[in-house]
Amino acid sequence: MERIMKIRFVAALPILLASAAGCGGAGPPQATVTATSTVTASATVTAATTATATATASATATVRATVAPSSPGREEFLVAGYYQPLWPFADARQAREWTARYRSQGHQPWHLDAAFTARAFTRDYLGYKQIDQIVSTRLEGRHARVSVGFRSSESRRPLTAAVIHLVRYGTGKHAPWEVVGTDDTTFTLTTPEYGSAVRSPVTVGGRITGVDESIRVRVHQLWSAGPLGETAGTPAGGEKQPWSTRVAFKGRPGRVATVVATTGGHIAEVERFAVTGVTVMATP
Secondary structure (H helix, E strand, C coil): CCCCCCCCCCCCCCCCCHHHCCCCCCCCCCCCCCCEEEEECCCCCCCCCCCCCCCCCCCEEEEECCCCCCCCCHHHHCECCCECCCECCCCHHHHHHHHHHHHHHCCCHHHHCHHHHHHHHHHHHCCCCCCCEEEEEEEECCEEEEEEEECCCCCCCCEEEEEEEEEECCCCCCCCEEEEEECCCCECCCECCCCCEECCCEEEEEEEEEEEEEEEEEEECCCCCCCCEECCCEEEEEEEEEEEEEECCCCCCCCEEEEEEEECCCCCCCCEEEEEEEEECCCC
16 A cells, blocks of 8 residues: 655744653763764755855764763753753864864864754764755754755655754854754654753653654764664554654763654655654763
8 A cells, every 4th residue: 555644844843842852962071973874965955054164065074972061061062051952062072172173173063053063963973874864954043953854756845854953062153053853733742851961761752744654763972982872663543643662772870862753664764753852861
């Protein structure tokens, strides 16, 4: 039987709601890079950025997640005093260190490109290689919303998989972009609550609009090259219907973790995704 999925294109929400977004990231002491990936920017950003260096259609950069935080206080790692840092920096100290290296050496200029950062987060940190298109970019002061997507024979234009929310991590024109969550619409992840403390196993859920969906959940932390835990597909569908599952994981206590939910299988393995950020609690 031929499956049919209605994919809706929606504008990014003007303000990220804490109940419908997610973010996080952490790791061990000293600046030790545990994952290195090569990203080629092949998409055209549809809005001008204020970055001083933007990846061109043929540019290739080595993307390294900085995974060596100290033990910062809450205000030290929160982005703009509220948002959880997802990727690529684990805390404000690391962001400041990159800024200093960029000013003195021109180190990794892609951190100043919101679209490039969003695409690298999706393809290289989350591992969704087929989601390699920048559908649109919207800048609002120190916030950016980047729609990432994929190409399909079903449409002449790339299909949007998620709207990535990024915020400048720090002050000044050389403050790097940090992924802090997603703006969710037809597929939401509202449990666990954004910024909450959780331990394994954790209940994950939200609402979805779609037909014959299969939802998978993963948990990531910056120090790990792969997911810390994941689930098999959970059947879901309908109009704004609730979905829920439980995922077990092995994370480092006191560090931020990214919880990501995906659905797909109609025209692509991953067609939509949503993320939230939590802090891992020690298992009693």
